[in-house]
Amino acid sequence: MKKLFYFIIILIFGACSVSTEESTTTTPSGTSDGTAAAPVELTVGTAKAGNVAKYTNSYYKFTTASTGAGSYKLTIASLSVESSSSSSSVTAYLYSGSGYNYSTQLDYESCAANCILYFDYENRDASTTYYLKMYSYGKGTYTLTMSQGGSEGSKNTPIALTLGEAHTGGKVEGYDYYSYNRGNSYYKFTTTSADNYTLSMNNSDSLDCYLYSDTAFSSLVSNTNNGCTAGNNLSATFKGSGTGLSGSTTYYLEIEQQASTATTTTYDNMTVAAEG
Numbered sequence: 488m489k490k491l492f493y494f495i496i497i498l499i500f501g502a503c504s505v506s507t508e509e510s511t512t513t514t515p516s517g518t519s520d521g522t523a524a525a526p527v528e529l530t531v532g533t534a535k536a537g538n539v540a541k542y543t544n545s546y547y548k549f550t551t552a553s554t555g556a557g558s559y560k561l562t563i564a565s566l567s568v569e570s571s572s573s574s575s576s577v578t579a580y581l582y583s584g585s586g587y588n589y590s591t592q593l594d595y596e597s598c599a600a601n602c603i604l605y606f607d608y609e610n611r612d613a614s615t616t617y618y619l620k621m622y623s624y625g626k627g628t629y630t631l632t633m634s635q636g637g638s639e640g641s642k643n644t645p646i647a648l649t650l651g652e653a654h655t656g657g658k659v660e661g662y663d664y665y666s667y668n669r670g671n672s673y674y675k676f677t678t679t680s681a682d683n684y685t686l687s688m689n690n691s692d693s694l695d696c697y698l699y700s701d702t703a704f705s706s707l708v709s710n711t712n713n714g715c716t717a718g719n720n721l722s723a724t725f726k727g728s729g730t731g732l733s734g735s736t737t738y739y740l741e742i743e744q745q746a747s748t749a750t751t752t753t754y755d756n757m758t759v760a761a762e763g
Contacts, residue, residue: 517569517626521546523587526618531555534564534632539577539623541570546587547619549633556613556644558636558660558670561604563629570625575599577627581606582618593617605749608661608670610641636660637751638744640673642704645739648676650684654757659694661744670744673704676759681734683762684725686715690754693718693745698725704739708732717745724762 517540521527526546529535539545551559561579568575576599584591594606611617619633637660640646648654654674661670678684686696696715698708707713712726721742725732732738740759744752 516541516543517628519543519545520621523585526585529619529631529633531559532632532634534630536565536630537621537628539621539627539629541623541625541627543623545621547621547631548585548616549619550616551611551613551635553614555635556610556639556641556646557672558608558610558638559606559617560634560636561606561619562602562632562634563598563604564601564632566598566601566627566629568623568625568627570623575625576623577629578622579604580620580622582620583615585616585618587618587620591618605636605660605663607663607668608636608638608749609668610638610671610673612641613644638670638672642673642702645673645675648674648740648757648759650676650679651758651760653755655755657688657742657754657757658751659742659744659754660749660751662746662749672742674740674742674757675737676740677737678732678734679761682731683727684732684738684759685762686721686723686725686740686757686759688721688754688757690719690721690752692750692752694721694752694754695743695745696721696723697741697743698723699739699741700736702739704741708738 518538519540520537526548529547529549576597578597580595581593582591596604637658659670659672695717698713700706700708715721715723
């Protein structure tokens with residue numbers, strides 16, 4: 488009788504042990520792509536299937552083309568997150584350096600369903616490698632596509648305008664309501680002689696322009712004589728301090744989106760010329 492009792496006790500504890508083991512093997516956290524030291528390469532414009540484990544990161548990088556300065560966007564498709572928490576989203580962090588640290592972080596945005604992330608419509612440089620980190624609250628799968636957005640040039644690699652020649656197919660994209668970031672496109676031109684210079688272009692949506700004297704696009708040439716009146720078909724006369732722009736000097740031109748929604752505006756016949 489005593490032997491039968493001990494045998495029953497052993498069966499009970501054995502059953503509990505098996506049950507506990509099964510519960511741990513049926514909740515895998517998934518796998519992640521790449522590492523900080525060896526991120527997965529994303530080709531701009533090409534979709535890439537990916538994974539991220541629960542409470543973990545996946546690491547990626549992409550390189551812009553020599554003519555690829557402008558805004559970039561990340562399309563997240565086929566998103567599936569298995570999570571026991573209240574959050575089933577993924578978060579994308581964009582960096583300018585491979586260290587994936589706060590000092591090189593450019594922006595971060597979250598996505599709970601298929602979405603497009605615009606990273607504040609800020610422009611990226613040409614011929615430059617950027618780094619992407621994906622974090623998830625659950626086991627996640629998705630398809631990522633990094634592609635060029637709707638703005639041209641960047642502060643470090645503005646598009647060069649040739650005096651007297653029309654730049655066609657121009658475009659600028661904005662506006663982020665929550666962070667109040669407007670889209671911008673960046674250009675430069677070099678004067679031949681001291682003179683007033685004019686800007687003219689055909690744009691059907693309201694845009695604005697600013698002229699700068701430095702590569703950082705931070706020093707306005709003048710608040711009064713060297714900007715546009717926001718509107719359609721922009722035109723302006725850049726007069727410098729009132730006696731004209733300096734000769735043989737490079738100036739930097741910013742075109743700013745004025746729409747109150749995320750609009751992409753195209754424009755043609757953008758021409759800078761000496762007034763003569």
